[in-house]
Amino acid sequence: SQQGEEDPQALSIQEGENATMNCSYKTSINNLQWYRQNSGRGLVHLILIRSNEREKHSGRLRVTLDTSKKSSSLLITASRAADTASYFCATDKTYKYIFGTGTRLKVLA
Template sequence: SQQGEEDPQALSIQEGENATMNCSYKTSINNLQWYRQNSGRGLVHLILIRSNEREKHSGRLRVTLDTSKKSSSLLITASRAADTASYFCATDRGYSSASKIIFGSGTRLSIRP
C-alpha cells in the first residue's frame, strides 16, 4: 500500500478561499515534502519539513507535521487561479543505503474564479 496518501483526492474552491490538503503515512520518516504538479509538467518542490519540526511556513503555504498521528497537512491561504494543480506529499524514510522517497497519489486542486 502507499506510504503517503493524500486526501481529498480532488478539491474545488473559490478563488480567495483557503485550501487544506492532508497526507497520511505508515512508517517512520526522516522528512516529508510537498510538491506541486501543473498539467503536463514535472513536479516542483514546495516545502520540506523534518521529522523533528511541527510547522513550517513559506509565503502563502503552511505545512504541519504530526508524527504521532503520522500525518501532515498543507494549507494554501488566499488561493489564486494559478494554484490550480495537483499536490503530492512525499515521505523520505531515510534508508542508510537507499533513501527512496515515496509519493502519494495526489490531491487535484481546482480554483474557481
C-alpha cells in the same frame, strides 16, 4: 502499497478561499515534502518539513506535521487561479522518496 495518501482526492474552491489538503503515511520518516504538479509537467518542490519540526511556513503555504498520527497537512491561504494543480506529499527514510496519490486542486476565478 504507497507510503502516503492524500485527502481529499479532489478539491474545488473559489479564488481567495483557503485550501487544505492532508497526507497520511505508514512508517517512520526523516522528512516530509510537498510538491505541486501542473498538468502535463514535472513536479515542483514546495516545502520540506523535518520529522522534528511541527510547523513550517513559506509565503502562502503552511505545513504541519504530526508524527504521532503519521499525518501532515498543507494549507494554501488566499488561493489563486494559478494554484490550480495537483499536490503530492512525499516521505523519505534514507533517501527512498515515496509519493502519495495526490490531491487535485481546482481554484475557480
